[in-house]
Amino acid sequence: MSDKMKNTRSEIAHAARAEFVAHGYEGARLQKIADRIGVTKAMIHYYFNTKRELFEHVFRQSVEEMFSGLAELLDKNIPLFKKIEQLISACHNKAESDPGVLGFVLTESNRNADWLLPVIEEEITLEKSAFAEQIEEASASYTITSVDPNQLLLNIFSLCYYPSLSAPVNRAVLTDGDDKSGRELTAGRQGIVLDTILNWLTA
Amino acid sequence: MSDKMKNTRSEIAHAARAEFVAHGYEGARLQKIADRIGVTKAMIHYYFNTKRELFEHVFRQSVEEMFSGLAELLDKNIPLFKKIEQLISACHNKAESDPGVLGFVLTESNRNADWLLPVIEEEITLEKSAFAEQIEEASASYTITSVDPNQLLLNIFSLCYYPSLSAPVNRAVLTDGDDKSGRELTAGRQGIVLDTILNWLTA
DNA sequence: GTCTATATTGTGATAGAC
DNA sequence: GTCTATCACAATATAGAC
Numbered sequence: 001m002s003d004k005m006k007n008t009r010s011e012i013a014h015a016a017r018a019e020f021v022a023h024g025y026e027g028a029r030l031q032k033i034a035d036r037i038g039v040t041k042a043m044i045h046y047y048f049n050t051k052r053e054l055f056e057h058v059f060r061q062s063v064e065e066m067f068s069g070l071a072e073l074l075d076k077n078i079p080l081f082k083k084i085e086q087l088i089s090a091c092h093n094k095a096e097s098d099p100g101v102l103g104f105v106l107t108e109s110n111r112n113a114d115w116l117l118p119v120i121e122e123e124i125t126l127e128k129s130a131f132a133e134q135i136e137e138a139s140a141s142y143t144i145t146s147v148d149p150n151q152l153l154l155n156i157f158s159l160c161y162y163p164s165l166s167a168p169v170n171r172a173v174l175t176d177g178d179d180k181s182g183r184e185l186t187a188g189r190q191g192i193v194l195d196t197i198l199n200w201l202t203a
Numbered sequence: 204m205s206d207k208m209k210n211t212r213s214e215i216a217h218a219a220r221a222e223f224v225a226h227g228y229e230g231a232r233l234q235k236i237a238d239r240i241g242v243t244k245a246m247i248h249y250y251f252n253t254k255r256e257l258f259e260h261v262f263r264q265s266v267e268e269m270f271s272g273l274a275e276l277l278d279k280n281i282p283l284f285k286k287i288e289q290l291i292s293a294c295h296n297k298a299e300s301d302p303g304v305l306g307f308v309l310t311e312s313n314r315n316a317d318w319l320l321p322v323i324e325e326e327i328t329l330e331k332s333a334f335a336e337q338i339e340e341a342s343a344s345y346t347i348t349s350v351d352p353n354q355l356l357l358n359i360f361s362l363c364y365y366p367s368l369s370a371p372v373n374r375a376v377l378t379d380g381d382d383k384s385g386r387e388l389t390a391g392r393q394g395i396v397l398d399t400i401l402n403w404l405t406a
Numbered sequence: 407g408t409c410t411a412t413a414t415t416g417t418g419a420t421a422g423a424c
Numbered sequence: 425g426t427c428t429a430t431c432a433c434a435a436t437a438t439a440g441a442c
Contacts, residue, residue, distance in 0.1 A: 008407080022314065026230030030436070040409060045437065047407095067376070100313070107310045109371045110303065111225065120375045150377045150388055151395050154366055162361035165368065168312050172323045173270070174353045185353055192354050196403040203402035211425080233418065243427060248419065250425095 009047045011037045016044075017058045021104040025055050025112065059108060059116060062101050063123045066094060071124075074131045080138050083131070084156070085194060091160035092190050103165050128153075144201040155200070159193040212250045214240045219247075220261045224307040228258050228315065262311060262319060265304050266326045269297060274327075277334045283341050286334070287359070288397060294363035295393050306368050331356075347404040358403070362396040 015036035019028045030051055034041045048054035069090055076083060095102060109116050132149040139146040163170065163186065175181040218239035222231045233254055237244045251257035276290055298305060312319050335352040342349040366373065366389065378384040 023229055024227050024310075024314075026226055027228070027314075029434090031434085041436080042410085042438090043408065049437095051436065103310060103313060106368055106372060107227075107306060109375075110306055110368075111227075111230075113371050117371055117375050117380075120372060121380060124376050126376055148387075148391075150384070151391070153377060154373065154388065155362065155395070155399060157369070158361045158365035159358065162365040162368075163357055165313075165365075166309055166360070168316050168320055169309060169323060170357065172320050173327050173329055174356060177320075177324060181353070184351075185357065188351075188354070192358070195406070196358055196399060199406035200399040200402045203398070203406075232416090234416085244418080245420085245428085246426065252419095254418065 008039065008043065012039070012044055012047055012054070013057060013061070016054050017061065020055060020058050021062075021100045024104075025051075025108060028055075030054075056119065059105070060119060060123055062105050063120055065098070066101060066105055067124050067126070071126050075127055080134045080144075081198065083134070084152075084197060087156055088160060088190065088193050088197065091156065092193075095161055095164035099164060099167070102161055106165070145203055147201065152197075152201075156193075156197060159196060163189060211242065211246065215242070215247055215250055215257070216260060216264070219257050220264065223258060223261050224265075224303045227307075228254075228311060231258075233257075259322065262308070263322060263326055265308050266323055268301070269304060269308055270327050270329070274329050278330055283337045283347075284401065286337070287355075287400060290359055291363060291393065291396050291400065294359065295396075298364055298367035302367060302370070305364055309368070348406055350404065355400075355404075359396075359400060362399060366392060 012033065016028075016033045018036065019033045023029070028051075030041050030044050033054075034044060044054060048057060070087070073083065073087055073090060076086075078086075109120065128149055135144070135147060135149050135152065138144045167186075170185060171177055171179075171182045175185060215236065219231075219236045221239065222236045226232070231254075233244050233247050236257075237247060247257060251260060272293055273290070276286065276293060279286060279289075281289075312323065331352055338347070338350060338352050338355065341347045370389075373388060374380055374382075374385045378388060
């Protein structure tokens with residue numbers, strides 16, 4: 001693959017990601033993707049044959065990015081509480097650094113489950129045995145209460161990701177559109193999530 | 204408005220809701236909405252002029268439904284912990300009884316904030332002063348730790364709603380597509396959420 | 407590799423008969 | 425109120441020149 005080709009190809013992928021995240025699979029327009037980088041629609045078909053193939057490429061990228069680092073973190077050889085803290089920090093970073101991608105992956109997974117869930121399973125393998133073992137040990141020594149590792153992860157994901165998914169609605173519903181209290185809501189958030197999780201575990 | 208008219212109109216609205224929830228505003232097709240109830244596209248334009256107007260009608264309905272009862276619950280004259288328990292129960296009911304609507308409202312709010320956030324503000328008013336007062340009192344008497352009412356609500360919404368939003372992804376990522384452990388994940392969920400919230404408050 | 411031109415199908419919306 | 429027929433335009437995709 002030549003440099004020129006690799007460049008245009010990845011430029012298209014990059015522009016496509018923005019368009020798909022903003023409008024979803026059905027709402028995205030190939031013309032707009034082409035416009036974003038100043039090429040013609042024909043180029044998209046040259047590099048990615050169909051809209052469907054282009055989308056799958058973008059979706060794979062997004063899923064990979066959304067979970068990248070988490071598998072390694074779960075396997076890391078550090079104390080349980082430190083691991084949980086880093087997990088929460090990592091999730092917040094993902095939600096903040098690329099807002100929209102999370103909602104994109106979830107929405108498209110719901111709307112095209114038959115097509116995309118197999119893609120997710122291909123792309124993601126969360127090895128949880130080390131994490132589960134740590135929980136088991138901490139529970140056996142009465143350092144924490146006994147919990148299902150999956151429920152713990154689900155609690156962490158929920159507390160970290162939902163506020164980002166619902167940010168605009170929160171501003172309207174919780175803070176009555178007031179920007180100041182809206183920022184306050186996200187400012188102290190990470191510490192609150194950590195508190196919530198740790199207090200639950202050490203009840 | 205005649206009975207016949209009211210019937211067809213609400214039939215269209217009902218079919219439109221299913222189509223919009225499944226495909227979003229841009230992905231929804233008026234032809235498919237008409238097909239669902241055996242009328243022609245022309246009928247849709249007769250009752251709801253444009254696709255945009257039809258969508259706004261459906262979106263209003265969905266927002267109303269998503270938050271209906273919550274405002275009253277927050278104002279109810281019952282003990283704080285009982286209120287929290289009922290809040291959690293109500294949110295789980297909403298997520299389970301109409302899966303998809305929650306994600307629909309959030310996704311569309313993100314993608315068309317300028318248009319839809321004002322609609323949400325028109326439709327929803329969460330009077331939180333009674334709830335905030337209860338928290339203040341419980342905190343003053345050292346029954347719970349001091350928390351921001353908005354953060355408490357956000358924690359509850361997160362823990363109740365995110366698992367529903369991410370259900371398909373969870374099956375793929377957390378339970379490796381295993382249906383049995385997938386059901387286990389949702390089975391004990393409501394109790395875990397209550398535990399998480401109460402242990403956080405009484406740390 | 408990149409473009410222009412075009413084929414084909416689908417989309418929201420309107421006009422007008424009944 | 426409900427339908428058929430149709431318009432104007434937009435969408436994905438392809439063919440072929442350079």
